Amino acid sequence: MKQPKFESAGPAEDARLQAEMYDSIFSSTPLKLDNGETLMIPPHPDFGMLDDDRMEDYEDLLMEVEDYDREPDVFIPEQTLSDGAVVPSETIKGQLKRPFRKDGVRVKPAHSVRLVQAAIGPDDYAKLRAGGKSAADVWKIWGKQGLEIQARRDPKSEGSVVALGAVPEADSE
Structure with a gap:
């Protein structure tokens, strides 16, 4: 079977398209807004599947965290x-x-909100809020993805996708 050729903005978008083709947990997740619109939520930024501009904003935020109070x-x-x-x-x-602060002043908006803003961008964040949703709704999606990934990593987890075959008995001679 011939694989489709991707014509996209970059490797992150190619990876997301391929993830969607194979119904991967790394594909973007639709989030239905109260106003009827749907936003596509990318996987958590730590998976490196954001568009270049979103990844730049995320990494800027990571750099900023280095200056937070400890x-x-x-x-x-x-x-x-x-x-x-x-x-x-x-x-x-x-x-x-905790809560995160810089020079004794609490970081506003909250770090978890800023992370979502970096990941989805200011336009989609405005749509998210106008559609009656919040950063917490994005974190729910990311949390679910994290649990699915953990379940795949742990073959002992309930409902594991890893099938264990029978092991033949050892020779006694």
Whole structure:
């Protein structure tokens, strides 16, 4: 079977189109708005399947987070193990303070809202809000996708798509 040739804006769009063709969990998800419109919500930005301009905004946001306020760093002194091995000292960067803040002032809008804005863009975010939905509705979609991905990674999970075959008994000789 010949694969269709994609004529798109770039690799991210090609990946999304291919994901949609094969009904992948990485395909964009339709979100029906209260006003009857439908928005296509891309997979979470961490999967790298955003258009170039959306990915730029997302990575700018990630860079900004580096300047958010943190709890104090944790210093772990050098340790000598019972076998004589020495574990060097280490400083672990403090956790981000919640709610996120910069120079003591809370980040507004909330970081989770800003992440959705970066991922879908200002025009689609305006449509989302005008259509009676919020960033929380996008996070519900992303959360569901995350659970589906986790289920695929964990073959022990209920309803796993991984089929285990019978293992023959070992020879006793």
